[in-house]
Amino acid sequence: MLNLYFNQFKRSLAIMRKDILIYYLKGPVIIFGILIPLFLFLAFLTGSKNLSTDFLISGLIGMTMLFTATSVSPVITPWESQMNTLERLMTYPISIYTLILGDILASVIFGTLITLVPVIIGLAIGVNIIHPLILITGIILASICFSALGLLLATPPTNAPSNVMMISSLVKFPLVFISGIFIPLEIMPFWGKAVASFSPLTYFTDLTRYSLGNGSYYPIILDFTVIVVFTIIFFALAVKIHKKTLPMRI
Protein backbone atom coordinates (compact mmCIF):
# COMPACT_ATOMS: atom_id res chain seq x y z
CA MET A 1 0.00 0.00 0.00
CA LEU A 2 2.84 2.36 0.95
CA ASN A 3 4.49 1.52 -2.36
CA LEU A 4 1.29 2.44 -4.20
CA TYR A 5 1.14 5.85 -2.49
CA PHE A 6 4.83 6.45 -3.20
CA ASN A 7 4.38 5.57 -6.89
CA GLN A 8 1.36 7.83 -7.15
CA PHE A 9 3.29 10.66 -5.47
CA LYS A 10 6.08 10.27 -8.04
CA ARG A 11 3.45 10.62 -10.75
CA SER A 12 2.14 13.77 -9.04
CA LEU A 13 5.65 15.15 -9.42
CA ALA A 14 5.49 14.36 -13.14
CA ILE A 15 2.20 16.29 -13.39
CA MET A 16 3.86 19.13 -11.48
CA ARG A 17 6.82 19.22 -13.90
CA LYS A 18 4.43 19.21 -16.86
CA ASP A 19 2.41 22.11 -15.40
CA ILE A 20 5.52 24.16 -14.67
CA LEU A 21 6.95 23.64 -18.15
CA ILE A 22 3.71 24.27 -20.01
CA TYR A 23 1.76 26.73 -17.91
CA TYR A 24 3.93 28.51 -15.36
CA LEU A 25 7.22 29.22 -17.12
CA LYS A 26 5.64 31.87 -19.29
CA GLY A 27 6.75 35.50 -19.09
CA PRO A 28 3.23 36.97 -18.94
CA VAL A 29 2.15 34.57 -16.17
CA ILE A 30 5.11 35.50 -13.99
CA ILE A 31 4.84 39.24 -14.67
CA PHE A 32 1.08 39.35 -14.03
CA GLY A 33 1.55 37.32 -10.86
CA ILE A 34 3.64 40.19 -9.49
CA LEU A 35 2.00 43.15 -11.19
CA ILE A 36 -1.65 42.70 -10.23
CA PRO A 37 -1.10 42.68 -6.46
CA LEU A 38 1.55 45.39 -6.80
CA PHE A 39 -0.86 47.71 -8.63
CA LEU A 40 -3.59 47.03 -6.08
CA PHE A 41 -1.09 47.78 -3.34
CA LEU A 42 0.10 51.04 -4.94
CA ALA A 43 -3.48 52.17 -5.52
CA PHE A 44 -4.20 51.58 -1.86
CA LEU A 45 -0.93 53.13 -0.70
CA THR A 46 -1.67 56.47 -2.37
CA GLY A 47 -4.99 56.69 -0.55
CA SER A 48 -3.85 55.72 2.96
CA LYS A 49 -1.07 57.70 4.58
CA ASN A 50 -1.72 56.64 8.19
CA LEU A 51 -0.83 52.95 8.01
CA SER A 52 2.63 51.63 8.83
CA THR A 53 4.94 50.12 6.19
CA ASP A 54 4.89 46.80 8.10
CA PHE A 55 1.11 46.70 7.83
CA LEU A 56 1.16 47.51 4.13
CA ILE A 57 3.89 45.01 3.27
CA SER A 58 2.08 42.21 5.09
CA GLY A 59 -1.02 43.09 3.04
CA LEU A 60 1.03 42.99 -0.16
CA ILE A 61 2.42 39.58 0.82
CA GLY A 62 -1.12 38.30 1.44
CA MET A 63 -2.44 39.64 -1.86
CA THR A 64 0.50 38.31 -3.85
CA MET A 65 0.04 34.88 -2.31
CA LEU A 66 -3.67 34.81 -3.12
CA PHE A 67 -3.27 36.04 -6.69
CA THR A 68 -0.29 33.89 -7.66
CA ALA A 69 -1.43 30.61 -6.09
CA THR A 70 -4.81 30.96 -7.77
CA SER A 71 -3.63 32.49 -11.05
CA VAL A 72 -3.02 29.39 -13.21
CA SER A 73 -4.35 26.43 -11.22
CA PRO A 74 -8.05 27.11 -12.00
CA VAL A 75 -7.51 27.17 -15.76
CA ILE A 76 -5.26 24.12 -16.24
CA THR A 77 -8.13 21.61 -16.46
CA PRO A 78 -10.26 23.63 -18.93
CA TRP A 79 -7.11 24.33 -20.94
CA GLU A 80 -6.23 20.64 -21.07
CA SER A 81 -9.74 19.86 -22.14
CA GLN A 82 -9.72 22.51 -24.85
CA MET A 83 -6.34 21.32 -26.16
CA ASN A 84 -7.53 17.67 -26.25
CA THR A 85 -4.91 16.46 -23.79
CA LEU A 86 -7.27 15.78 -20.88
CA GLU A 87 -8.76 12.54 -22.19
CA ARG A 88 -5.37 10.89 -22.60
CA LEU A 89 -4.34 12.14 -19.16
CA MET A 90 -7.39 10.34 -17.79
CA THR A 91 -6.28 7.06 -19.36
CA TYR A 92 -2.99 7.00 -17.41
CA PRO A 93 -2.74 4.94 -14.24
CA ILE A 94 -3.08 7.94 -11.96
CA SER A 95 -5.83 8.65 -9.46
CA ILE A 96 -7.74 11.90 -9.28
CA TYR A 97 -5.84 12.65 -6.04
CA THR A 98 -2.56 12.28 -7.93
CA LEU A 99 -3.71 14.60 -10.68
CA ILE A 100 -4.92 17.29 -8.28
CA LEU A 101 -1.90 16.96 -6.03
CA GLY A 102 0.40 17.47 -9.04
CA ASP A 103 -1.49 20.60 -10.05
CA ILE A 104 -1.34 21.87 -6.47
CA LEU A 105 2.41 21.23 -6.13
CA ALA A 106 3.15 23.29 -9.25
CA SER A 107 0.97 26.09 -7.95
CA VAL A 108 2.63 25.92 -4.51
CA ILE A 109 6.09 26.36 -6.02
CA PHE A 110 4.93 29.27 -8.15
CA GLY A 111 2.99 30.91 -5.29
CA THR A 112 5.84 30.54 -2.82
CA LEU A 113 8.55 31.86 -5.14
CA ILE A 114 6.57 34.86 -6.37
CA THR A 115 5.51 35.72 -2.78
CA LEU A 116 9.17 36.01 -1.90
CA VAL A 117 9.27 39.12 -4.15
CA PRO A 118 7.20 41.35 -1.78
CA VAL A 119 9.12 39.84 1.16
CA ILE A 120 12.37 41.00 -0.48
CA ILE A 121 10.80 44.41 -1.28
CA GLY A 122 9.85 44.69 2.39
CA LEU A 123 13.37 43.85 3.53
CA ALA A 124 14.77 46.36 1.02
CA ILE A 125 12.67 49.21 2.43
CA GLY A 126 13.60 48.40 6.00
CA VAL A 127 10.88 46.07 7.23
CA ASN A 128 12.16 43.61 9.85
CA ILE A 129 11.10 40.00 9.92
CA ILE A 130 10.87 39.20 13.61
CA HIS A 131 9.60 35.62 13.26
CA PRO A 132 11.06 34.27 10.00
CA LEU A 133 10.17 30.63 10.72
CA ILE A 134 6.52 31.51 11.26
CA LEU A 135 6.53 33.57 8.05
CA ILE A 136 8.10 30.77 5.98
CA THR A 137 5.76 28.13 7.43
CA GLY A 138 2.83 30.45 6.86
CA ILE A 139 3.81 31.12 3.24
CA ILE A 140 4.12 27.40 2.50
CA LEU A 141 0.85 26.48 4.20
CA ALA A 142 -1.01 29.38 2.61
CA SER A 143 0.33 28.53 -0.83
CA ILE A 144 -1.01 24.97 -0.41
CA CYS A 145 -4.33 26.35 0.84
CA PHE A 146 -4.79 28.86 -2.01
CA SER A 147 -3.59 26.36 -4.61
CA ALA A 148 -6.26 23.95 -3.38
CA LEU A 149 -8.74 26.83 -3.63
CA GLY A 150 -7.55 27.33 -7.22
CA LEU A 151 -8.25 23.67 -7.99
CA LEU A 152 -11.68 24.03 -6.42
CA LEU A 153 -12.35 27.01 -8.68
CA ALA A 154 -11.44 24.78 -11.65
CA THR A 155 -14.29 22.34 -10.99
CA PRO A 156 -17.15 23.87 -13.06
CA PRO A 157 -17.33 21.61 -16.13
CA THR A 158 -16.59 24.29 -18.68
CA ASN A 159 -13.88 23.99 -21.30
CA ALA A 160 -13.52 27.75 -21.73
CA PRO A 161 -10.68 29.09 -19.54
CA SER A 162 -12.25 32.57 -19.73
CA ASN A 163 -15.36 31.32 -17.88
CA VAL A 164 -13.23 29.91 -15.08
CA MET A 165 -11.18 33.14 -14.92
CA MET A 166 -14.39 35.09 -14.44
CA ILE A 167 -15.61 32.82 -11.64
CA SER A 168 -12.15 32.96 -10.11
CA SER A 169 -12.08 36.77 -10.13
CA LEU A 170 -15.53 36.86 -8.56
CA VAL A 171 -14.12 34.92 -5.62
CA LYS A 172 -10.62 36.43 -5.36
CA PHE A 173 -11.37 40.16 -5.40
CA PRO A 174 -14.01 40.08 -2.63
CA LEU A 175 -11.58 37.98 -0.54
CA VAL A 176 -8.97 40.76 -0.77
CA PHE A 177 -11.43 43.30 0.58
CA ILE A 178 -12.85 41.27 3.45
CA SER A 179 -9.60 39.80 4.79
CA GLY A 180 -8.10 42.71 6.74
CA ILE A 181 -5.59 43.58 4.06
CA PHE A 182 -6.63 47.20 3.65
CA ILE A 183 -8.45 47.71 6.95
CA PRO A 184 -6.99 46.21 10.14
CA LEU A 185 -9.27 43.63 11.77
CA GLU A 186 -9.08 45.60 15.05
CA ILE A 187 -10.99 48.56 13.66
CA MET A 188 -13.55 46.57 11.66
CA PRO A 189 -17.15 46.50 12.86
CA PHE A 190 -18.46 43.27 14.32
CA TRP A 191 -20.10 42.16 11.06
CA GLY A 192 -16.85 42.90 9.20
CA LYS A 193 -14.89 40.68 11.61
CA ALA A 194 -17.53 37.97 11.26
CA VAL A 195 -17.26 38.03 7.47
CA ALA A 196 -13.43 38.15 7.61
CA SER A 197 -13.35 35.03 9.75
CA PHE A 198 -14.65 33.01 6.76
CA SER A 199 -11.65 33.93 4.61
CA PRO A 200 -8.41 31.94 4.81
CA LEU A 201 -6.58 35.06 3.63
CA THR A 202 -7.52 36.75 6.93
CA TYR A 203 -5.49 34.21 8.91
CA PHE A 204 -2.51 34.32 6.57
CA THR A 205 -2.42 38.13 6.69
CA ASP A 206 -2.75 37.97 10.48
CA LEU A 207 0.23 35.65 10.92
CA THR A 208 2.28 37.66 8.39
CA ARG A 209 1.68 40.78 10.47
CA TYR A 210 2.79 38.88 13.55
CA SER A 211 5.95 37.75 11.73
CA LEU A 212 6.77 41.36 10.82
CA GLY A 213 6.49 42.48 14.43
CA ASN A 214 2.94 43.73 14.51
CA GLY A 215 0.60 42.06 16.94
CA SER A 216 -1.75 39.39 15.64
CA TYR A 217 -5.50 39.64 16.06
CA TYR A 218 -5.96 35.90 16.49
CA PRO A 219 -3.62 33.53 18.37
CA ILE A 220 -0.96 32.31 15.90
CA ILE A 221 -1.83 28.67 16.53
CA LEU A 222 -5.41 29.46 15.52
CA ASP A 223 -4.16 31.11 12.28
CA PHE A 224 -2.21 27.97 11.37
CA THR A 225 -5.03 25.63 12.38
CA VAL A 226 -7.67 27.47 10.36
CA ILE A 227 -5.42 27.57 7.26
CA VAL A 228 -4.88 23.81 7.55
CA VAL A 229 -8.62 23.20 7.99
CA PHE A 230 -9.43 25.36 4.94
CA THR A 231 -6.79 23.43 2.95
CA ILE A 232 -8.35 20.08 3.85
CA ILE A 233 -11.83 21.35 2.97
CA PHE A 234 -10.72 22.84 -0.37
CA PHE A 235 -8.75 19.71 -1.33
CA ALA A 236 -11.54 17.30 -0.37
CA LEU A 237 -14.15 19.36 -2.22
CA ALA A 238 -11.90 19.73 -5.28
CA VAL A 239 -11.37 15.94 -5.46
CA LYS A 240 -15.04 15.15 -4.92
CA ILE A 241 -16.29 17.63 -7.53
CA HIS A 242 -13.54 16.91 -10.09
CA LYS A 243 -14.43 13.20 -9.89
CA LYS A 244 -17.91 14.15 -11.01
CA THR A 245 -17.10 16.86 -13.53
CA LEU A 246 -13.94 15.56 -15.26
CA PRO A 247 -15.82 13.01 -17.42
CA MET A 248 -18.26 15.80 -18.37
CA ARG A 249 -15.42 17.75 -20.00
CA ILE A 250 -14.64 15.18 -22.70
Place this chain on the structure above:
Amino acid sequence: MGYVVEVHNLTKGYKEIKSVDGVNFKVKKGEIFGFLGPNGAGKTTTVRMLTGIIKPDSGKAYILGYNIQKEPLKAKEHLGVVPETSNAYVDLSAWQNLILTADLYGVPKKDAEKRADDLLKEFDLYERKNDKVKGFSKGMKQRLILAMALINDPQLLFLDEPTSGLDVQSSILIRQMLLQLREKGKTILLTTHNLEEANKLCERIAIINKGKIAAIDTPENLKKMIKKLNTIEITFDGFIDVQELSDFPEIQEIRKTGDKFILNTDNVNNLISAVTEYAKSKDIKIVALNTLTPSLEEVFIELTRRG
Protein backbone atom coordinates in the same frame (compact mmCIF):
# COMPACT_ATOMS: atom_id res chain seq x y z
CA MET B 1 -8.90 -19.40 -24.29
CA GLY B 2 -7.29 -16.32 -22.74
CA TYR B 3 -9.46 -13.25 -23.02
CA VAL B 4 -7.88 -9.88 -22.30
CA VAL B 5 -11.13 -7.95 -22.64
CA GLU B 6 -14.44 -9.27 -21.33
CA VAL B 7 -17.46 -7.05 -21.60
CA HIS B 8 -20.72 -8.04 -19.91
CA ASN B 9 -23.93 -6.10 -20.50
CA LEU B 10 -22.23 -2.72 -20.57
CA THR B 11 -24.77 0.10 -20.62
CA LYS B 12 -24.37 3.85 -20.61
CA GLY B 13 -27.02 6.49 -21.16
CA TYR B 14 -27.04 10.24 -21.48
CA LYS B 15 -30.34 11.68 -20.30
CA GLU B 16 -33.03 9.49 -21.90
CA ILE B 17 -30.88 8.04 -24.67
CA LYS B 18 -28.89 4.83 -24.22
CA SER B 19 -25.71 5.38 -26.18
CA VAL B 20 -24.45 1.90 -25.23
CA ASP B 21 -27.13 -0.68 -24.57
CA GLY B 22 -26.18 -4.04 -23.06
CA VAL B 23 -23.00 -4.61 -25.05
CA ASN B 24 -21.27 -7.99 -24.70
CA PHE B 25 -18.06 -9.15 -26.34
CA LYS B 26 -14.69 -10.74 -25.62
CA VAL B 27 -11.30 -10.05 -27.13
CA LYS B 28 -8.74 -12.86 -27.31
CA LYS B 29 -5.11 -12.42 -26.39
CA GLY B 30 -3.00 -11.44 -29.37
CA GLU B 31 -5.78 -10.50 -31.78
CA ILE B 32 -6.61 -7.26 -33.52
CA PHE B 33 -10.28 -6.72 -32.76
CA GLY B 34 -12.10 -4.17 -34.87
CA PHE B 35 -14.90 -2.04 -33.57
CA LEU B 36 -17.01 -0.60 -36.36
CA GLY B 37 -20.09 1.52 -36.40
CA PRO B 38 -21.59 4.67 -37.83
CA ASN B 39 -21.19 8.03 -36.07
CA GLY B 40 -23.01 8.06 -32.74
CA ALA B 41 -23.28 4.26 -32.63
CA GLY B 42 -21.59 4.07 -29.22
CA LYS B 43 -18.04 3.07 -30.18
CA THR B 44 -16.20 5.86 -28.40
CA THR B 45 -18.45 5.65 -25.33
CA THR B 46 -17.70 1.91 -25.11
CA VAL B 47 -13.95 2.50 -25.44
CA ARG B 48 -14.10 5.27 -22.81
CA MET B 49 -15.78 2.85 -20.39
CA LEU B 50 -13.20 0.14 -21.15
CA THR B 51 -10.31 2.54 -20.56
CA GLY B 52 -11.73 3.78 -17.25
CA ILE B 53 -12.46 7.32 -18.41
CA ILE B 54 -16.19 7.11 -17.75
CA LYS B 55 -18.22 4.77 -15.61
CA PRO B 56 -20.98 2.59 -17.03
CA ASP B 57 -24.53 2.82 -15.68
CA SER B 58 -24.59 -0.96 -15.47
CA GLY B 59 -22.65 -4.00 -16.59
CA LYS B 60 -19.06 -5.01 -16.05
CA ALA B 61 -15.84 -4.97 -17.99
CA TYR B 62 -12.70 -6.94 -17.22
CA ILE B 63 -9.48 -5.66 -18.71
CA LEU B 64 -6.56 -8.09 -18.43
CA GLY B 65 -8.48 -9.76 -15.62
CA TYR B 66 -9.04 -6.56 -13.65
CA ASN B 67 -12.48 -5.09 -13.13
CA ILE B 68 -11.95 -1.67 -14.73
CA GLN B 69 -14.48 -0.05 -12.40
CA LYS B 70 -13.03 -1.45 -9.20
CA GLU B 71 -9.32 -1.65 -10.04
CA PRO B 72 -8.77 1.01 -12.71
CA LEU B 73 -5.17 1.80 -11.76
CA LYS B 74 -4.04 -1.84 -11.98
CA ALA B 75 -5.70 -2.29 -15.37
CA LYS B 76 -4.41 1.00 -16.76
CA GLU B 77 -0.80 0.10 -15.89
CA HIS B 78 -0.83 -2.38 -18.79
CA LEU B 79 -2.83 -0.37 -21.32
CA GLY B 80 -1.84 1.91 -24.13
CA VAL B 81 -4.55 4.26 -25.31
CA VAL B 82 -4.96 6.55 -28.28
CA PRO B 83 -8.26 8.34 -27.65
CA GLU B 84 -10.41 9.63 -30.49
CA THR B 85 -9.69 13.28 -29.79
CA SER B 86 -6.25 13.47 -28.34
CA ASN B 87 -3.23 15.61 -28.71
CA ALA B 88 0.31 15.65 -27.46
CA TYR B 89 1.41 18.69 -25.45
CA VAL B 90 2.27 21.11 -28.24
CA ASP B 91 4.52 23.27 -26.02
CA LEU B 92 6.71 20.27 -25.20
CA SER B 93 9.11 18.48 -27.53
CA ALA B 94 8.47 14.96 -28.82
CA TRP B 95 11.07 13.69 -26.36
CA GLN B 96 9.52 15.54 -23.39
CA ASN B 97 6.07 14.18 -24.28
CA LEU B 98 7.39 10.63 -24.31
CA ILE B 99 9.29 10.99 -21.05
CA LEU B 100 6.29 12.63 -19.36
CA THR B 101 4.12 9.69 -20.47
CA ALA B 102 6.73 7.24 -19.19
CA ASP B 103 6.78 9.04 -15.82
CA LEU B 104 3.00 8.82 -15.60
CA TYR B 105 3.21 5.06 -16.24
CA GLY B 106 5.98 4.70 -13.70
CA VAL B 107 8.52 3.41 -16.26
CA PRO B 108 12.06 3.52 -14.78
CA LYS B 109 14.14 6.38 -16.20
CA LYS B 110 16.71 4.27 -18.08
CA ASP B 111 14.06 2.03 -19.66
CA ALA B 112 12.00 5.09 -20.55
CA GLU B 113 14.89 6.79 -22.32
CA LYS B 114 15.76 3.67 -24.29
CA ARG B 115 12.17 3.03 -25.31
CA ALA B 116 11.68 6.71 -26.22
CA ASP B 117 14.74 6.57 -28.46
CA ASP B 118 13.59 3.31 -30.11
CA LEU B 119 10.02 4.52 -30.65
CA LEU B 120 11.14 7.84 -32.13
CA LYS B 121 13.27 5.89 -34.61
CA GLU B 122 10.49 3.39 -35.41
CA PHE B 123 8.00 6.18 -36.03
CA ASP B 124 10.45 8.20 -38.09
CA LEU B 125 10.49 11.12 -35.63
CA TYR B 126 14.02 10.83 -34.29
CA GLU B 127 15.38 13.78 -36.26
CA ARG B 128 12.69 16.01 -34.73
CA LYS B 129 12.89 14.66 -31.17
CA ASN B 130 13.83 18.00 -29.62
CA ASP B 131 11.40 20.11 -31.64
CA LYS B 132 8.22 21.39 -30.06
CA VAL B 133 5.18 19.43 -31.20
CA LYS B 134 3.38 22.62 -32.26
CA GLY B 135 5.50 22.55 -35.46
CA PHE B 136 4.54 18.94 -36.33
CA SER B 137 2.17 17.92 -39.12
CA LYS B 138 -1.00 15.99 -38.23
CA GLY B 139 0.61 12.73 -39.32
CA MET B 140 3.69 13.36 -37.18
CA LYS B 141 1.52 14.24 -34.17
CA GLN B 142 -0.51 11.06 -34.58
CA ARG B 143 2.65 8.95 -34.86
CA LEU B 144 3.94 10.59 -31.69
CA ILE B 145 0.64 9.90 -29.89
CA LEU B 146 0.89 6.24 -30.88
CA ALA B 147 4.50 6.17 -29.70
CA MET B 148 3.34 7.66 -26.37
CA ALA B 149 0.76 4.89 -26.08
CA LEU B 150 3.55 2.32 -26.49
CA ILE B 151 6.08 3.80 -24.07
CA ASN B 152 5.04 1.42 -21.26
CA ASP B 153 5.20 -1.63 -23.55
CA PRO B 154 1.46 -2.31 -23.01
CA GLN B 155 -0.16 -5.71 -23.35
CA LEU B 156 -3.36 -4.19 -24.68
CA LEU B 157 -3.83 -1.21 -26.98
CA PHE B 158 -7.01 0.78 -27.46
CA LEU B 159 -6.84 2.80 -30.66
CA ASP B 160 -9.76 5.06 -31.48
CA GLU B 161 -9.59 6.10 -35.15
CA PRO B 162 -5.76 6.09 -35.24
CA THR B 163 -5.47 6.83 -38.97
CA SER B 164 -8.42 9.18 -39.35
CA GLY B 165 -7.56 12.14 -41.55
CA LEU B 166 -3.90 11.16 -41.96
CA ASP B 167 -1.76 11.29 -45.08
CA VAL B 168 -1.20 7.97 -46.87
CA GLN B 169 2.42 7.63 -45.69
CA SER B 170 1.53 8.02 -42.00
CA SER B 171 -1.48 5.70 -42.34
CA ILE B 172 0.67 2.98 -43.92
CA LEU B 173 3.35 3.38 -41.24
CA ILE B 174 0.80 3.09 -38.47
CA ARG B 175 -0.84 0.02 -40.04
CA GLN B 176 2.56 -1.66 -40.42
CA MET B 177 3.28 -0.91 -36.78
CA LEU B 178 -0.03 -2.48 -35.74
CA LEU B 179 0.79 -5.68 -37.63
CA GLN B 180 4.24 -5.78 -36.04
CA LEU B 181 2.67 -5.32 -32.62
CA ARG B 182 0.35 -8.25 -33.27
CA GLU B 183 3.35 -10.38 -34.19
CA LYS B 184 4.82 -9.46 -30.81
CA GLY B 185 1.70 -10.83 -29.15
CA LYS B 186 0.03 -7.53 -28.31
CA THR B 187 -3.74 -7.32 -28.32
CA ILE B 188 -5.30 -4.38 -30.12
CA LEU B 189 -8.83 -3.05 -29.96
CA LEU B 190 -9.17 -0.86 -33.01
CA THR B 191 -12.04 1.53 -33.56
CA THR B 192 -12.20 2.68 -37.13
CA HIS B 193 -14.44 4.07 -39.84
CA ASN B 194 -12.09 2.68 -42.46
CA LEU B 195 -13.62 -0.64 -43.49
CA GLU B 196 -10.72 -1.55 -45.74
CA GLU B 197 -8.37 -0.99 -42.81
CA ALA B 198 -10.52 -3.22 -40.58
CA ASN B 199 -10.70 -5.85 -43.32
CA LYS B 200 -6.91 -5.96 -43.68
CA LEU B 201 -5.93 -5.74 -40.02
CA CYS B 202 -8.60 -7.36 -37.88
CA GLU B 203 -9.06 -11.02 -37.02
CA ARG B 204 -12.57 -10.29 -35.77
CA ILE B 205 -14.86 -7.34 -36.07
CA ALA B 206 -17.77 -6.15 -33.95
CA ILE B 207 -20.29 -3.97 -35.69
CA ILE B 208 -22.13 -1.70 -33.29
CA ASN B 209 -25.24 0.21 -34.22
CA LYS B 210 -27.50 2.36 -32.04
CA GLY B 211 -25.64 1.20 -28.95
CA LYS B 212 -26.09 -2.51 -29.64
CA ILE B 213 -23.78 -5.09 -31.17
CA ALA B 214 -25.21 -5.99 -34.57
CA ALA B 215 -22.67 -8.74 -35.35
CA ILE B 216 -19.30 -10.09 -34.25
CA ASP B 217 -17.27 -12.36 -36.50
CA THR B 218 -14.26 -12.63 -38.77
CA PRO B 219 -14.35 -10.29 -41.80
CA GLU B 220 -14.92 -13.27 -44.13
CA ASN B 221 -17.78 -14.68 -42.06
CA LEU B 222 -19.36 -11.26 -41.85
CA LYS B 223 -19.27 -11.07 -45.63
CA LYS B 224 -21.07 -14.43 -45.84
CA MET B 225 -23.91 -12.92 -43.87
CA ILE B 226 -25.27 -11.14 -46.90
CA LYS B 227 -26.62 -12.59 -50.14
CA LYS B 228 -23.96 -11.30 -52.48
CA LEU B 229 -21.51 -14.06 -51.63
CA ASN B 230 -23.71 -16.44 -53.63
CA THR B 231 -22.98 -14.68 -56.86
CA ILE B 232 -20.59 -15.53 -59.68
CA GLU B 233 -19.48 -13.35 -62.55
CA ILE B 234 -18.61 -15.21 -65.78
CA THR B 235 -17.36 -14.21 -69.22
CA PHE B 236 -17.35 -16.53 -72.28
CA ASP B 237 -15.46 -16.17 -75.55
CA GLY B 238 -18.53 -16.99 -77.67
CA PHE B 239 -22.28 -16.36 -77.90
CA ILE B 240 -24.39 -17.69 -75.03
CA ASP B 241 -28.14 -17.82 -75.08
CA VAL B 242 -29.39 -16.25 -71.84
CA GLN B 243 -32.56 -18.32 -72.02
CA GLU B 244 -30.52 -21.56 -71.97
CA LEU B 245 -28.58 -20.40 -68.94
CA SER B 246 -31.67 -19.34 -67.07
CA ASP B 247 -32.99 -22.91 -67.36
CA PHE B 248 -30.21 -24.14 -65.03
CA PRO B 249 -31.86 -25.23 -61.75
CA GLU B 250 -28.88 -23.84 -59.79
CA ILE B 251 -29.46 -20.31 -61.07
CA GLN B 252 -31.91 -18.17 -59.13
CA GLU B 253 -31.34 -14.92 -60.95
CA ILE B 254 -29.43 -13.91 -64.06
CA ARG B 255 -28.24 -10.52 -65.34
CA LYS B 256 -26.01 -9.54 -68.25
CA THR B 257 -23.77 -6.50 -68.02
CA GLY B 258 -21.49 -5.93 -71.02
CA ASP B 259 -19.87 -9.26 -71.85
CA LYS B 260 -20.37 -10.58 -68.31
CA PHE B 261 -23.13 -12.72 -66.87
CA ILE B 262 -23.98 -12.19 -63.20
CA LEU B 263 -25.51 -15.35 -61.77
CA ASN B 264 -27.17 -15.61 -58.37
CA THR B 265 -27.32 -19.03 -56.73
CA ASP B 266 -27.70 -20.81 -53.44
CA ASN B 267 -24.99 -23.33 -54.42
CA VAL B 268 -21.89 -21.76 -55.90
CA ASN B 269 -20.01 -25.08 -56.26
CA ASN B 270 -22.75 -26.84 -58.26
CA LEU B 271 -23.33 -23.80 -60.44
CA ILE B 272 -19.64 -23.54 -61.39
CA SER B 273 -19.59 -27.25 -62.32
CA ALA B 274 -22.78 -26.93 -64.35
CA VAL B 275 -21.64 -23.83 -66.20
CA THR B 276 -18.24 -25.39 -66.96
CA GLU B 277 -19.94 -28.50 -68.39
CA TYR B 278 -22.28 -26.31 -70.41
CA ALA B 279 -19.38 -24.32 -71.89
CA LYS B 280 -17.56 -27.55 -72.76
CA SER B 281 -20.63 -28.96 -74.47
CA LYS B 282 -20.94 -25.80 -76.56
CA ASP B 283 -17.18 -25.73 -77.22
CA ILE B 284 -16.98 -22.28 -75.77
CA LYS B 285 -14.16 -21.18 -73.52
CA ILE B 286 -14.62 -19.48 -70.21
CA VAL B 287 -12.53 -16.30 -70.31
CA ALA B 288 -13.08 -15.28 -66.71
CA LEU B 289 -14.95 -16.63 -63.72
CA ASN B 290 -15.12 -14.81 -60.36
CA THR B 291 -17.08 -15.44 -57.24
CA LEU B 292 -18.21 -12.01 -56.12
CA THR B 293 -17.38 -11.33 -52.52
CA PRO B 294 -19.29 -8.53 -50.84
CA SER B 295 -17.11 -5.79 -49.51
CA LEU B 296 -17.07 -5.21 -45.78
CA GLU B 297 -18.65 -1.89 -46.61
CA GLU B 298 -21.68 -3.67 -48.05
CA VAL B 299 -21.92 -5.88 -44.96
CA PHE B 300 -21.62 -2.83 -42.77
CA ILE B 301 -24.35 -0.96 -44.65
CA GLU B 302 -26.63 -4.00 -44.64
CA LEU B 303 -26.19 -4.69 -40.92
CA THR B 304 -26.52 -1.09 -39.78
CA ARG B 305 -29.57 -0.60 -42.05
CA ARG B 306 -31.29 -3.60 -40.45
CA GLY B 307 -30.66 -2.22 -36.95
